[in-house]
Amino acid sequence: MRTDTTIRAVEAIAKASSQGRRINGLYRLTGNPEVLWKQAYANLYANKGAITRGVTQNTLDGFSEERVNHLIRTLNAKEYRFTPVRRTYIPKKNGKMRPLGIPTGDDKLVQEVVRILLEQVYEPIFSENSHGFRPGKSCHTTLTRVQRNWTGMKWIIEFDIKGFFDNIDHQKMLAILERKIDDKRIIALVKMMLKAGYMEGWKWNPTYSGTPQGGVISPLLANIYLHELDMFMENEIASFSKGKRRAESFEYRKLRHQQELIRRKIHRRKEGLRVLPTTQHLPELYLEEKRIGAEMRKIPLGDPFDTNYRKMQYVRYADDFIVGIIGSKQDAVEALHKVREFLKKELSLELAEDKTCIRHAESGVLFLGYEIKTYRNWNRLRKITVNGTRTLMRTISGGLQLHVPPTRLAKFCTEHGYGTYCANDIKGHTRPILLQRSDAEIILTYNAEMRA
Numbered sequence: 001m002r003t004d005t006t007i008r009a010v011e012a013i014a015k016a017s018s019q020g021r022r023i024n025g026l027y028r029l030t031g032n033p034e035v036l037w038k039q040a041y042a043n044l045y046a047n048k049g050a051i052t053r054g055v056t057q058n059t060l061d062g063f064s065e066e067r068v069n070h071l072i073r074t075l076n077a078k079e080y081r082f083t084p085v086r087r088t089y090i091p092k093k094n095g096k097m098r099p100l101g102i103p104t105g106d107d108k109l110v111q112e113v114v115r116i117l118l119e120q121v122y123e124p125i126f127s128e129n130s131h132g133f134r135p136g137k138s139c140h141t142t143l144t145r146v147q148r149n150w151t152g153m154k155w156i157i158e159f160d161i162k163g164f165f166d167n168i169d170h171q172k173m174l175a176i177l178e179r180k181i182d183d184k185r186i187i188a189l190v191k192m193m194l195k196a197g198y199m200e201g202w203k204w205n206p207t208y209s210g211t212p213q214g215g216v217i218s219p220l221l222a223n224i225y226l227h228e229l230d231m232f233m234e235n236e237i238a239s240f241s242k243g244k245r246r247a248e249s250f251e252y253r254k255l256r257h258q259q260e261l262i263r264r265k266i267h268r269r270k271e272g273l274r275v276l277p278t279t280q281h282l283p284e285l286y287l288e289e290k291r292i293g294a295e296m297r298k299i300p301l302g303d304p305f306d307t308n309y310r311k312m313q314y315v316r317y318a319d320d321f322i323v324g325i326i327g328s329k330q331d332a333v334e335a336l337h338k339v340r341e342f343l344k345k346e347l348s349l350e351l352a353e354d355k356t357c358i359r360h361a362e363s364g365v366l367f368l369g370y371e372i373k374t375y376r377n378w379n380r381l382r383k384i385t386v387n388g389t390r391t392l393m394r395t396i397s398g399g400l401q402l403h404v405p406p407t408r409l410a411k412f413c414t415e416h417g418y419g420t421y422c423a424n425d426i427k428g429h430t431r432p433i434l435l436q437r438s439d440a441e442i443i444l445t446y447n448a449e450m451r452a
Contacts (some may be wrong), residue, residue: 030114045063059104162352176224222319
């Protein structure tokens with residue numbers, strides 16, 4: 001296949017997928033070494049673990065046209081076989097060990113080629129609520145979306161899937177792929193990847209479920225699998241949400257009516273019209289209006305018990321996701337139950353009940369290393385200019401705040417020798433070596449340490 005034809009075909013995949021069409025002809029695109037294979041090698045070699053060996057000495061070193069052509073011939077002849085991954089372990093933050101599966105160099109190349117093609121298929125249809133392992137998405141975009149869109153949340157549901165990567169159902173995974181991809185050879189290739197097994201202690205172990213963490217294609221397959229959850233949640237959000245804004249509270253509406261009456265009196269007094277009662281003078285009316293305005297700023301505008309206003313938010317980073325609820329706690333309990341049932345029935349996944357919980361938004365939850373909580377300060381004011389006049393306006397209440405957990409700050413200070421950190425007291429350590437340096441040098445030193 002000519003290079004320019006291959007490029008146009010790859011670019012056309014995304015357009016066809018966004019139009020809701022099933023995609024075919026993916027396997028034949030792997031036959032052009034000038035496009036996908038060179039791109040795959042460039043993507044992999046930029047990674048620090050590119051030359052890490054699997055169960056054999058086969059690594060990405062020695063990449064050549066002859067090697068690529070050999071891989072293409074074996075793929076076309078249906079003779080290519082994936083080698084079992086090498087099982088290794090890395091420590092987790094909680095002290096436990098996380099298993100990783102390291103493929104051989106050839107397997108990495110083949111996986112990356114398939115990953116590029118699958119990304120073209122699925123990236124245009126992925127949900128905006130999905131942020132993990134996607135181009136242009138990150139932990140920062142996840143937290144930014146929460147901070148901007150989750151204003152007013154009353155309940156936050158924190159979810160944790162038990163052993164997600166180890167419990168992905170292969171049959172369901174392949175069935176999900178077949179809904180979008182009309183290419184049996186690509187499906188068979190993915191199946192072969194999943195069933196390759198792993199080597200541990202020089203013993204081969206079969207894989208009946210899961211995708212190996214450390215595999216090139218595993219993050220994308222995980223996103224494809226949980227895309228079903230994303231679609232389910234978007235439907236739930238649409239059916240749950242009701243009303244555009246809360247109705248005004250009775251107390252606020254009463255004060256607003258009084259304020260409007262005072263303003264009418266002031267207007268009539270300025271115009272020289274008859275005002276009742278006549279005993280009130282203009283300065284007194286101004287003071288009364290100011291007093292009512294101060295009272296209005298001390299109470300919530302919306303009715304917190306308005307049953308005609310509900311809202312739900314959802315965001316996911318890989319297998320970590322949270323749901324926000326504006327509504328009753330019973331609404332949150334029902335949402336948790338629906339997600340639990342969907343995961344079990346449709347994806348054969350279970351929630352880790354000890355890590356899944358419903359929390360009041362003011363108490364906060366831990367998500368992606370940050371503590372997320374709402375603030376409710378009805379009397380928080382800021383100065384703004386309206387029609388050239390400076391005035392006070394109440395800031396948005398119920399907005400999200402992101403905090404670094406105190407335990408994380410304490411650990412950071414201890415590990416870097418900055419001193420002892422606690423909630424109400426910070427005891428720093430002096431660093432004599434920095435005393436004679438300029439302010440700029442001191443700042444650069446600390447910034448370099450914090451980035452490390």
